[in-house]
């Protein structure tokens with residue numbers, strides 16, 4: 001069922017997929033209460049930890065449900081940008097997608113709080129919060145009524161840093177006049193502006209060519225994405241601003257989720273929890289491996305004046321804490337610090 005809708009959406013997007021008649025036939029009509037194929041859209045490459053963890057999720061789900069439930073992953077942004085695929089998840093033409101918190105912030109501004117500078121104090125802290133269903137239930141179910149989407153949990157995006165075509169960024173002063181790509185997110189515009197640069201909203205897939213053609217002077221992201229996208233080849237100077245520990249949320253069409261029988265749902269939830277833990281493990285390993293790859297290829301990773309950046313970034317967090325409800329959430333989350 002899911003794939004029929006996928007095919008019409010794909011046709012509308014003009015995307016060419018290598019689905020064989022057999023693939024499609026195999027999935028048609030298979031999404032009953034007893035099983036089906038979930039189509040998952042991801043904008044990362046196959047070497048990215050999210051892909052590897054999700055591939056493992058698909059294998060385990062298939063095994064544990066005796067082949068009743070499968071996940072088919074479309075990586076590399078084949079089905080479109082996150083902006084495209086979140087809409088496809090809303091209308092059910094894809095079942096699942098990985099969405100940056102900065103994208104979900106456009107559907108519900110409450111997501112912005114969790115992406116504020118210094119909101120999470122470490123990846124360990126972040127993951128203990130993201131896997132706490134009681135703490136996160138309100139946020140995770142907040143899109144069900146408006147968008148028909150449920151959040152299952154999330155993956156770390158690690159620490160995000162600035163990277164540029166020119167070297168020498170150690171204080172916010174050095175960023176004056178620099179045009180940096182940001183995600184299409186009011187929060188990221190605030191963060192990059194606070195660091196003194198000029199934010200240019202673009203989608204992830206547009207960054208490489210925009211740097212290459214000189215439209216922007218750089219961007220900000222984590223080390224893993226910096227390397228898997230090849231951005232380090234065109235902007236080889238990463239400055240370790242650590243201005244955000246970002247979150248990628250796993251989003252599923254609520255009807256697709258509810259189409260599982262209670263027994264299958266229990267398996268699905270347990271395997272998903274394991275996927276979050278696996279992703280974190282891969283993330284920590286890959287951050288170091290990717291850094292070594294980039295270093296060997298001529299990229300540099302420079303320390304910055306941390307206090308100078310903190311002074312500019314704290315007010316972004318504080319502005320998000322002016323709302324008493326947000327402050328209450330923040331305080332509860334700080335209690336989860338390891």
Ligand code: GCU
Nearest residue numbers: 099100157183204221225248
């Ligand atoms: C990271 C994150 C993605 C996001 C991307 C971006 O790679 O994992 O979800 O889309 O950053 O900067 O757009």
